[in-house]
Amino acid sequence: MSAITFELKKEHLLLLKNLRWSVNKNNIICNVADEGDDVAPPFGEVNLYEAIDLILNGKPEGLDPLTHEEFPEYSAEQKTEWDKLYSQLPMALDVILYNGTFETGVYKTKWHLRDWKKIN
16 A cells, blocks of 8 residues: 655644634635635735745835835745645645644655654
């Protein structure tokens, strides 16, 4: 049987901490606005990359939210890494909930099971 390994990083924890959750028609989902509104972004942002940058790196020095200064352009490598982190959030949440801990590290399970064991 093949095994799945996954590294739970502090970045996953920071993103999950800021993810917006709701219940819609008896389903737990993320990023839902008030009833009747369109779906809101997962972190309440206008731009996903700006939100991830603020969550992971904090507010840049000299940033005035009342002005409409542009955020920096992000490199393709940054966007790729952030896309990867974002897409891994369901698996990160699965590891956290199964183990009942927020301990970072490398976890392993068999592909058809959810019994994540920390290996490193």
